[in-house]
Amino acid sequence: MEIEDEAWTKAEPEAEALVWRAAQAVLDAHEDVEGQGIVILLADDDSVRALNRDFRHKDYATNVLSFPSPQDPASNPEGQIGDIALAYGVCAREAAEQGKPLAHHLQHLVAHGVLHLLGYDHEGDEEAEAMEALEREILAGLDVPDPYADDGSANLG
Structure with missing residues (x-):
């Protein structure tokens, strides 16, 4: 884990522990996952904007980006699952707009x-419902309220 933007730990001193608990909760719910290496970057908006622009061709900061690792052992000898980057400014603004503690929003976005690293998506309604159900279940185990309960939107891009 790398904390690039110290605003994360200023706003949420337990940020690192919260991130690892959320990531581990997802992995624990998927016992069939081989390898558990995940790199998580707590970054600023500019860094996430650059990643989004360079890899997704979308020139704006977003809350969370996921980059799955190749599953080919030759290309991924460490068995990494992938990388995640979170933008502090976007996440903090969303948490405030949604009336949620940053800690809860952070754990939701990590989960x-x-x-996403494990292959889940939310492009179609059926996929979105399945992914959201898993998120709710995992977050409930972390004592994080249902992120979709109020208005059905958690601003996940």
């Missing part, structure tokens, strides 16, 4: 990102 969401790890699920």
Whole structure:
């Protein structure tokens, strides 16, 4: 884990522990996952914007980005699952707009990102419902309220 933007730990001193608990909760719910290496970057908006621009061709900062590792052992000898990057400014603004503690939003976005690394998506309604159900279950185990309960939107891009 790398904390690039110290605003994360200023706003949420337990950020690192919260991130690892959320990531591990997803992995624990998927016992069939081989390898558990995940790199998580707590970054600023500019860094996430650059990643989003360079890898997804979308020139804006977003809350969380997930980059699955190749599953080919020759290309991925360490068995890494992938990388996740979170933008502090976007996440903090969303948490405030949604009336949620940053800690809860952070754990939700980490769980969401790890699920993407494991192949889950939310492009179609059926996929979105399945992914959201898993998120709710995992977050409930972390004592994080249902992120979709109020308005059905958790601003996940």
